[in-house]
Amino acid sequence: MNYLIKNAQTIFQDSKLNSSTNANDIRISQGVITEIGTQLLPNTSQNERLINAKGCVVYPGFVNTHHHLAQSVLKGVPEGLNQDLGQWLAAVPYRFWPKIPPRLMYLSAKLGIYELIRSGATSCADHHYLYHANSSAEVEAALWQAASDMGIRFTLCRGGATQVGKHKGMSRLNLQPESIEQCLERMQDSLKHHDPSPLSMSRLCVAPTSLIHSASKHDLITLAQFARSNGLKLHSHLLEVEFDQQQALKNHQMSAIDYAHSCDWLGADVWFAHLVKADRQAIELLAQTNTGMSHCPTSNCRLGSGIAPAYAMDKAGINVSIGVDGSASSESGSMLQELNLAWLLQRAQHGAANVPLEQVVHWGTRNGAHSLGLKTGRLELGYAADLVIYDIEELRIASVHDQRLAPILCGEPTQVKYSFINGVPVIDKGLFTRFDPQELAAELKQEMRTFLATIE
Ligand SMILES: [Zn+2]
Structure with missing residues (x-):
C-alpha cells in the first residue's frame, strides 16, 4: 500500500536547518518518499491511504x-x-x-x-x-x-x-x-x-x-x-x-x-x-x-x-x-x-x-x-520512508512555542501517532501493528522466571 500524509503542522527536513519549512504533506510509494509539498492531491489509482497528520510533527526515524x-x-x-x-x-x-x-x-x-x-x-x-x-x-x-x-x-x-x-x-x-x-x-x-x-x-x-x-x-x-x-x-x-x-x-x-x-x-x-x-x-x-x-x-x-x-x-x-x-x-x-x-x-x-x-x-x-550506510534518516525525495509522526497537541507538549522541536525539547514520554518503516506502518493511530505489548509482557515474565532459576 502507498500513503499520503497530509496536513502536518510541520516537517523536520534536513535541508531546512534552523528554519521552518512550509511543506506539510508527504507521499510514500513502494517504501520510498516520492513527494513532499503542500496541498498534494490523493492518487486514487495507486491504492493510496490517506493519513491525517493534523496537529502533528513529522520526523525522520x-x-x-x-x-x-x-x-x-x-x-x-x-x-x-x-x-x-x-x-x-x-x-x-x-x-x-x-x-x-x-x-x-x-x-x-x-x-x-x-x-x-x-x-x-x-x-x-x-x-x-x-x-x-x-x-x-x-x-x-x-x-x-x-x-x-x-x-x-x-x-x-x-x-x-x-x-x-x-x-x-x-x-x-x-x-x-x-x-x-x-x-x-x-x-x-x-x-x-x-x-x-x-x-x-x-x-x-x-x-x-x-x-x-x-x-x-x-x-x-x-x-x-x-x-x-x-x-x-x-x-x-x-x-x-x-x-x-x-x-x-x-x-x-x-x-x-x-x-x-x-x-x-x-x-x-x-x-x-x-x-x-x-x-x-x-x-x-x-x-x-x-x-x-x-x-x-x-x-x-x-x-x-x-x-x-x-x-x-x-x-x-x-x-x-x-x-x-x-x-x-x-x-x-x-x-x-x-x-x-x-x-x-x-x-x-x-x-x-x-x-x-x-x-x-x-x-x-x-x-x-x-x-x-543506509539511505534513510532524512525526509528527502528518494530516501526510505522511515518516518515518525508525533502528536504535538497532547497536553504535555501542546504549549511549546517551537513546535518543530517539541518532541526533543520535552523528552520522554511522547506520543508517536504513526511510525513508518520502509513505508509500512509499525505504529498506526498510536497502536503497534506487529505485536501485542501485553502478550509480550506476559510471556516475558514467565520466561524470565524460568531463566532466573538457572542463575546462581
Ligand atoms: Zn555497548
Whole structure:
C-alpha cells in the first residue's frame, strides 16, 4: 500500500536547518518518499491511504547505532547498581549472557525493539556478543527473527571474543571463547542475512566486543579483512573508560587509537561506541580517517564513565551518531531520551552558544544512517520512508512555542501517532501493528522466571 500524509503542522527536513519549512504533506510509494509539498492531491489509482497528520510533527526515524538487545531482560540487576564499568560487567552481563536461551533472546530483542520504535527509532544496530565455542546458532537466529517480526531496519553487529583464556566472564563459567576460524565460519553463514543495498532491511557488520580486550592483533586484522572483502561495516567498543588506554600502552606500547590504526580498524567504514576518553590525538586521528562514533550518554552517566567529547568530535568533522546502549546500563532504551540528554550534557560542557538542538537531531538521524550506510534518516525525495509522526497537541507538549522541536525539547514520554518503516506502518493511530505489548509482557515474565532459576 502507498500513503499520503497530509496536513502536518510541520516537517523536520534536513535541508531546512534552523528554519521552518512550509511543506506539510508527504507521499510514500513502494517504501520510498516520492513527494513532499503542500496541498498534494490523493492518487486514487495507486491504492493510496490517506493519513491525517493534523496537529502533528513529522520526523525522520531515529537511527540507533549501538544497542545490546540481549540486555533488555537485564535491567536494574541489584548487584550492578552503583558499579563502574568493570564491576558492572562482572555483576551483570558476564553473569547472565551465556545462559540466555533462544526464546528469551527473541523476547528480549522484541522488548528492546518495542522501546526503540515507541521512542521514534526506525533503525537499530545491535551489538550482539552472545558467542562462545559451544554457543547455539539459534540465539543469533532469534535476533534476526525478532527484527523481521517487528519490522525494524536492522544491522546485526556481530560481536564476540577470540582471545582464548583471557575472557574473565567466560573463564568463570568454564566456557571457551570461539577460535578465529570458528568465528569466521559462523559469520560466513550469517552472510545470508546481509543485503548491501542502500534501502536494506537486514545487514551484517563485523564487531568484536571490545577492540582492546576481545581479540589479538592478528585476529583483529583478520576480522577487518573479512569485513572489507565482504563489503561489511566494522564496529566495536573503544575508550569507554581509561582502562582501554592503559592496556593498549601496557600491551602494545602505543595509545588505544594508534593500536586501532595499526590493526586496520580506522576508516569511513568503522564506527566506535562511547569514545568517552578520546583525547586530542584520538579525535584528530578519528577525523583524519573519517571514523565514526556512537554517543551513548545515558549509559555513560549510569556507569559513571564520564561525558564523551561528542561536540568537539562533531566540530572536528567526525560523524557523531547516537546509540542507546544495552538496557542493563541504560534502562529506558529510548532514543528520544538519548537525544535529549546528549543535547543537555554537551551544552553543559560547551556553553549555551554551542550544540544547537537541530545538530543533535542530525546525530540521531542522518549521521546514524551515514555510519550504517543506509539511505534513510532524512525526509528527502528518494530516501526510505522511515518516518515518525508525533502528536504535538497532547497536553504535555501542546504549549511549546517551537513546535518543530517539541518532541526533543520535552523528552520522554511522547506520543508517536504513526511510525513508518520502509513505508509500512509499525505504529498506526498510536497502536503497534506487529505485536501485542501485553502478550509480550506476559510471556516475558514467565520466561524470565524460568531463566532466573538457572542463575546462581
Ligand atoms: Zn555497548
